[in-house]
Amino acid sequence: MSRPEPVTQVKRRRDLALSMIVSQVPYIEFLGVCFDRHGDELTATMGFHEALIGNPMLPALHGGATAAFLEITAIIGLAWSTLWDDIEAEKLDVEAVQNGALVLPKTIDFTVDYLRTGLPRDAYARARVNRSGRRYASVHVEAWQDNRDRLFAQASGHFLMPQSHG
Amino acid sequence: MTQDQMTAARQFIDAIPHSRRLGMRLEELGDGRAIISMPYDSALIGDPVTKVIHGGAVSALMDTAGGAAVVAHPLAGLGTATLDLRIDYMRPATPGQTITASAECYHVTRTVAFVRATACDEDTGRPVATATGAFTVAKASA
Numbered sequence: 456m457s458r459p460e461p462v463t464q465v466k467r468r469r470d471l472a473l474s475m476i477v478s479q480v481p482y483i484e485f486l487g488v489c490f491d492r493h494g495d496e497l498t499a500t501m502g503f504h505e506a507l508i509g510n511p512m513l514p515a516l517h518g519g520a521t522a523a524f525l526e527i528t529a530i531i532g533l534a535w536s537t538l539w540d541d542i543e544a545e546k547l548d549v550e551a552v553q554n555g556a557l558v559l560p561k562t563i564d565f566t567v568d569y570l571r572t573g574l575p576r577d578a579y580a581r582a583r584v585n586r587s588g589r590r591y592a593s594v595h596v597e598a599w600q601d602n603r604d605r606l607f608a609q610a611s612g613h614f615l616m617p618q619s620h621g
Numbered sequence: 622m623t624q625d626q627m628t629a630a631r632q633f634i635d636a637i638p639h640s641r642r643l644g645m646r647l648e649e650l651g652d653g654r655a656i657i658s659m660p661y662d663s664a665l666i667g668d669p670v671t672k673v674i675h676g677g678a679v680s681a682l683m684d685t686a687g688g689a690a691v692v693a694h695p696l697a698g699l700g701t702a703t704l705d706l707r708i709d710y711m712r713p714a715t716p717g718q719t720i721t722a723s724a725e726c727y728h729v730t731r732t733v734a735f736v737r738a739t740a741c742d743e744d745t746g747r748p749v750a751t752a753t754g755a756f757t758v759a760k761a762s763a
Contacts, residue, residue, distance in 0.1 A: 481666040482675035506642040517639035518703035519681020526677045555669045562676045566707040
């Protein structure tokens with residue numbers, strides 16, 4: 456039986472794959488969203504900044520910023536879950552990803568429920584892939600701020616999966 | 622709407638930091654309707670292969686137009702917040718083109734405003750996305 460891979464090597468491979476996927480999308484950086492990884496679980500963070508405000512009087516996050524944050528979390532979470540086996544088998548084509556050949560799932564529809572006012576502070580989100588088929592996927596996302604049990608928004612959406620050729 | 626009212630309405634949109642950051646501009650406003658445009662910007666790209674704008678930016682545009690349509694409705698009062706918003710993406714917006722959202726607040730109750738919206742790029746005959754949403758209605762002051 457072969458020895459398990461050293462932990463640092465495993466982490467480096469997974470973190471490199473994640474950062475390559477995320478860095479391909481300019482809008483993720485525009486919004487200031489980053490991802491933490493624990494094993495295969497991703498948590499997205501949208502660090503608060505003034506440009507996310509939608510109601511300066513309260514103040515509160517813009518519903519559009521919240522929607523975008525949830526959609527980003529859903530797409531990256533879905534792409535991550537479909538690429539995971541390739542990453543673990545060291546079959547992810549790093550060069551192709553770096554050359555911009557990574558095809559992400561495309562949103563078909565996306566529905567956001569606003570449960571509470573988005574406060575002017577960091578927000579967190581996690582996606583759950585409820586169904587991932589050859590052509591379509593269904594993803595649910597939950598977002599919170601201070602308390603994991605007090606969601607301020609949730610969303611679900613359908614996505615068109617990238618079609619591999621051949 | 623008079624020129625002065627339009628200027629005031631534009632300033633209202635400009636005062637929303639997120640909308641301003643996305644370069645949104647109020648094109649038309651009145652009687653439960655709003656038209657808002659958002660120019661193409663490479664910082665908003667969501668698909669690195671095709672250079673198409675991220676759906677999230679289109680959501681922000683739809684949300685802003687929807688909220689503006691509610692505020693512009695004679696029965697809905699001054700402030701509003703989104704309760705829910707559903708977006709259907711019909712096709713990718715053409716890279717390089719401005720996206721324009723037209724929103725209509727088609728029904729208002731004492732508590733809820735119902736909105737539908739359509740977003741187009743320069744090919745106005747084929748919408749990029751449609752949205753439906755429910756927004757809060759500000760409580761009338763006693």
